[in-house]
Every structure is written in C-alpha cells, then in structure tokens.
Amino acid sequence: MASSSSSAPFINVCDKELSIDEYHSVYDKVKPISASWKSFAISLRLRITDINIIEASSHGNPISCLQKVLEHWLMKDYDYERYGWPCWRMVCVAVKEGGGNSALADEIAREHPLPAMPPAGSTSSKGTYIS
Numbered sequence: 001m002a003s004s005s006s007s008a009p010f011i012n013v014c015d016k017e018l019s020i021d022e023y024h025s026v027y028d029k030v031k032p033i034s035a036s037w038k039s040f041a042i043s044l045r046l047r048i049t050d051i052n053i054i055e056a057s058s059h060g061n062p063i064s065c066l067q068k069v070l071e072h073w074l075m076k077d078y079d080y081e082r083y084g085w086p087c088w089r090m091v092c093v094a095v096k097e098g099g100g101n102s103a104l105a106d107e108i109a110r111e112h113p114l115p116a117m118p119p120a121g122s123t124s125s126k127g128t129y130i131s
Contacts, residue, residue, distance in 0.1 A: 009096070010105070013089040014112040020074045026091060027070055029108050033099030037066040043098030044073045044090065045083040088112035 041051045058064035074086050096105035
C-alpha cells in the first residue's frame with residue numbers, strides 16, 4: 001500500500017504559525033544545514049532577489065546567510081498568502097528538500113507534533129451544564 005505522506009509531507013507536524021519570537025528555536029534546529037542555506041531558502045519560498053541580496057550582504061558566509069533567511073521567513077517577508085505561514089511543518093519540508101537532511105527533518109517532526117484534536121462533538125467547555 002502506498003504511503004499518503006508523499007502527497008502531504010509531514011502532515012502530522014505542527015502547523016501553528018511561528019513568529020520572529022521563535023527565531024532562536026528554529027535557528028538552533030536548522031543550524032546543521034547552514035551549508036545548504038540557499039536551497040533551504042528556496043524551499044521556504046523566499047524571493048530569489050532577496051536570496052541574492054542576503055548572499056551579497058553576508059559575503060556568502062553560510063551561518064550569516066541562514067540567520068538572515070530565517071529572519072525574512074519568520075517576519076513573513078515572502079508570499080506567505082500563497083505558500084503558507086511559517087510553521088514547523090514548512091521547516092521540516094525545507095530541511096528535507098532544501099537542506100537534504102531527512103534525519104534532521106524527521107527529528108524536528110517528532111519534536112513538534114500536530115496537537116491532539118479534541119474528540120468530535122466536544123466543546124471547549126468543561127462539560128458543566130447548569131439546568
């Protein structure tokens with residue numbers, strides 16, 4: 001039986017929006033792929049013009065480039081309405097595809113699972129009913 005994960009990679013990874021406040025958490029996880037920063041940036045859907053500016057302003061330093069890529073991405077300085085907001089799911093996809101590191105992507109996926117959904121029909125209240 002074919003796996004459905006090929007059509008929706010990392011479907012069980014948290015897709016809650018990340019903000020610039022999570023910069024250090026994201027950076028600490030993706031730092032090992034800094035040598036592949038450009039492919040990673042492309043996978044995150046940053047504009048090629050921005051990627052070229054990042055490369056020029058960082059003099060090609062991979063760590064500096066990766067830091068600026070994350071800054072652009074977490075501040076939604078890309079077409080997020082088309083590609084989706086920054087989230088751990090996108091990090092996993094970009095680490096695997098752009099960073100070429102499936103093991104690291106799987107590790108991040110395990111650390112940031114999709115939150116458990118409440119059972120169907122349940123409400124957010126504690127179930128206390130006053131009659």
